Amino acid sequence: MSQADRSGTAVLPMPDLSSTFPGPFPASPHADHIEQHVGQWLRRFPLLGPPDGLRTLCNIVGQGVARTFPTADPDSLSLCADLFLWLTAFDDVHGETRAADDLTQLVRRVGEFVHLLADGEPPGDADPFGAALQDLLERLRSRATPAQYLRVTGCLRDTLFGILWEAHHLPVADRVTVRDYLAIRPHTVFVRTLMATAEIALRYELPEETRNAGAVRQLESALADLAGLMNDLGSYARESAQGGPQSLNLIALIMNQRNCDLATAFAEASRMGEERAAIVRARITELTDGGTGLLAGHALAMESIACSYVWHIEHARYAID
Amino acid sequence: MSQADRSGTAVLPMPDLSSTFPGPFPASPHADHIEQHVGQWLRRFPLLGPPDGLRTLCNIVGQGVARTFPTADPDSLSLCADLFLWLTAFDDVHGETRAADDLTQLVRRVGEFVHLLADGEPPGDADPFGAALQDLLERLRSRATPAQYLRVTGCLRDTLFGILWEAHHLPVADRVTVRDYLAIRPHTVFVRTLMATAEIALRYELPEETRNAGAVRQLESALADLAGLMNDLGSYARESAQGGPQSLNLIALIMNQRNCDLATAFAEASRMGEERAAIVRARITELTDGGTGLLAGHALAMESIACSYVWHIEHARYAID
Numbered sequence: 001m002s003q004a005d006r007s008g009t010a011v012l013p014m015p016d017l018s019s020t021f022p023g024p025f026p027a028s029p030h031a032d033h034i035e036q037h038v039g040q041w042l043r044r045f046p047l048l049g050p051p052d053g054l055r056t057l058c059n060i061v062g063q064g065v066a067r068t069f070p071t072a073d074p075d076s077l078s079l080c081a082d083l084f085l086w087l088t089a090f091d092d093v094h095g096e097t098r099a100a101d102d103l104t105q106l107v108r109r110v111g112e113f114v115h116l117l118a119d120g121e122p123p124g125d126a127d128p129f130g131a132a133l134q135d136l137l138e139r140l141r142s143r144a145t146p147a148q149y150l151r152v153t154g155c156l157r158d159t160l161f162g163i164l165w166e167a168h169h170l171p172v173a174d175r176v177t178v179r180d181y182l183a184i185r186p187h188t189v190f191v192r193t194l195m196a197t198a199e200i201a202l203r204y205e206l207p208e209e210t211r212n213a214g215a216v217r218q219l220e221s222a223l224a225d226l227a228g229l230m231n232d233l234g235s236y237a238r239e240s241a242q243g244g245p246q247s248l249n250l251i252a253l254i255m256n257q258r259n260c261d262l263a264t265a266f267a268e269a270s271r272m273g274e275e276r277a278a279i280v281r282a283r284i285t286e287l288t289d290g291g292t293g294l295l296a297g298h299a300l301a302m303e304s305i306a307c308s309y310v311w312h313i314e315h316a317r318y319a320i321d
Numbered sequence: 322m323s324q325a326d327r328s329g330t331a332v333l334p335m336p337d338l339s340s341t342f343p344g345p346f347p348a349s350p351h352a353d354h355i356e357q358h359v360g361q362w363l364r365r366f367p368l369l370g371p372p373d374g375l376r377t378l379c380n381i382v383g384q385g386v387a388r389t390f391p392t393a394d395p396d397s398l399s400l401c402a403d404l405f406l407w408l409t410a411f412d413d414v415h416g417e418t419r420a421a422d423d424l425t426q427l428v429r430r431v432g433e434f435v436h437l438l439a440d441g442e443p444p445g446d447a448d449p450f451g452a453a454l455q456d457l458l459e460r461l462r463s464r465a466t467p468a469q470y471l472r473v474t475g476c477l478r479d480t481l482f483g484i485l486w487e488a489h490h491l492p493v494a495d496r497v498t499v500r501d502y503l504a505i506r507p508h509t510v511f512v513r514t515l516m517a518t519a520e521i522a523l524r525y526e527l528p529e530e531t532r533n534a535g536a537v538r539q540l541e542s543a544l545a546d547l548a549g550l551m552n553d554l555g556s557y558a559r560e561s562a563q564g565g566p567q568s569l570n571l572i573a574l575i576m577n578q579r580n581c582d583l584a585t586a587f588a589e590a591s592r593m594g595e596e597r598a599a600i601v602r603a604r605i606t607e608l609t610d611g612g613t614g615l616l617a618g619h620a621l622a623m624e625s626i627a628c629s630y631v632w633h634i635e636h637a638r639y640a641i642d
Contacts, residue, residue: 107489115504118479146529150471157478158439168428183436208467
């Protein structure tokens, strides 16, 4: 493991991914354009107030998506960036601690989105989040096959449920097991949604038998875990410095469940990250071995998603304010 | 409107559907076989304790599904009946008042199902509800196209969310508007799930442009409302006689919102039912006019779903105990 030594943070053992995801990671040549685009989209749909963090958010989302799908066309990148921004903004504004304080209000907001995801008639009086979701769903529908659209809208439902799950469990965090948390985490870190958008952004569609092949399932499952682990490791120090984690975090759950100290829990989570990264790398190697077809393309799409999560936690959004 | 005069109930104006859905409604010749099958399936997956109502439940589900899809093959009917039974049993055991008392526990249970719906690895220690859902999903997957499977699993997510929505709003029923309730009701009455299973059970698949045609959307939307209205009208008297409604009910919401008496609210809901039934009938007539193709077949499937909801509320499950 490598040692993190960010300002204000104790030296904690971050996962060593130098052999599995060494970087630097390729980025789309449209990265700066996408970053500008998300800023414009946020002016059209003002999901967030005017905090200092807005520029940082546009930067991480724009530059991040440019690393998630480096070969995608600009329209696809814009769509993915707007979708990721919408999820991030909703979680920031309505999720976590604020949500736990008024669960019924959160359920009501999610209900509006479920109505749209279920093809209900759009209301005439949608607020910016509702209006922005309508825009996203129209653009997704125009680019996706029926199955692709249904897959990504299923993932969006799961993410919204994950935000609900987290809000309900935040006040009883001591009763949340590591196993339960790992099962929900891929949804709250949005990685399953990104996996589903890959086929839309990169314009391919896996046949069902390929999607259900053991190696593909193992790759996706390990990647889903890896994304959450990287995010939890990266955000733990930041949230601790801000007065304690505002959301459930694997590190705290390990400390609670194993009755161990921070360094031990951090090391355990880092080891889990290294283990999942090794599985992701092994399955990518296997699926791309000599092949250039659909399966190899899918494996490379999953690789770049992994890279983007590794890249994310080095970003200033995860720095301690 | 016709006058209901069931024992113990004040004479209340039920919708007059004698011109739109006059009955009697065709039933599958396999009806009794399906009723026996669901009893066997419940022994394999004991979702419910051994109450007196078990036989009544198997009867309404078996005979009901035989009227929902009268021309379907026995395997499809068994699958639809088991699915409807699972939803009904989960709502009875974990939804409504019990859920409002422990929202976190309900969210936890739903999280287990979301994991399966999102293609997560099945846990080794699933309880009867989890094991039964695995069985249902395997059977659905083996019969459905990818898009059909994704559509029905999307509906199942929406129904589970609807149960959550209801549990959160039950303690604040006076703040629920008729409009909000009508938006969520199609999910909690399972009618959207039944619509999605029609294509699997009857082995057809609508092209997207057909699915999005105005007449099809109007038919489905009116049918979705009609199912909820019939269920609420039928169950209001039963739940009132048992000491007050255990779930949100349109009649009570109308009384609250319009500040009117029971008879007036009942009449208003009945009028809404008649209006929706007229729309359903008009769109079916339009879509089947001289046609025998996909669109006419879909319209007839929607017709038999409407018939099954009209049939349901005459069943003993809705009689006053």
